[in-house]
Amino acid sequence: xxxxxxxxxxxxxxxxxxxxxxxxxxxxxxxxxxxxxxxxxxxxxxxxxxxxxxxxxxxxxxxxxxxxxxxxxxxxxxxxxxxxxxxxxxxxxxxxxx
Numbered sequence: 001x002x003x004x005x006x007x008x009x010x011x012x013x014x015x016x017x018x019x020x021x022x023x024x025x026x027x028x029x030x031x032x033x034x035x036x037x038x039x040x041x042x043x044x045x046x047x048x049x050x051x052x053x054x055x056x057x058x059x060x061x062x063x064x065x066x067x068x069x070x071x072x073x074x075x076x077x078x079x080x081x082x083x084x085x086x087x088x089x090x091x092x093x094x095x096x097x098x
Contacts, residue, residue, distance in 0.1 A: 002023070003020070004020055005017050006018050013034055013038065014032065016030055016032050017032075018030055032064055034063055036062050039060050039091065043060055047095075050093060057094060058094050058098060059083070059092040059093045059094070060091055060093070062091070065082075065091075
């Protein structure tokens, strides 16, 4: 087996690497890496300064969460379940329940 890797996109804090094996080139895996430090910093800042009126900014989430939602075909209930989970807590600006 000869595993190959190629970075095909590296911008805006997100790096995508395509991985495949020469013995089965029709099967690929895409590895996504993202620096979430800036996201977490902005969430912390906005928790302190944003007003929480009628229209609330729920949070900011990494691209990997969006991609997962697309692959798993999340509906509104799936998003609500994820937003209220402990996994989403670090990315939440507004701390109420959705």
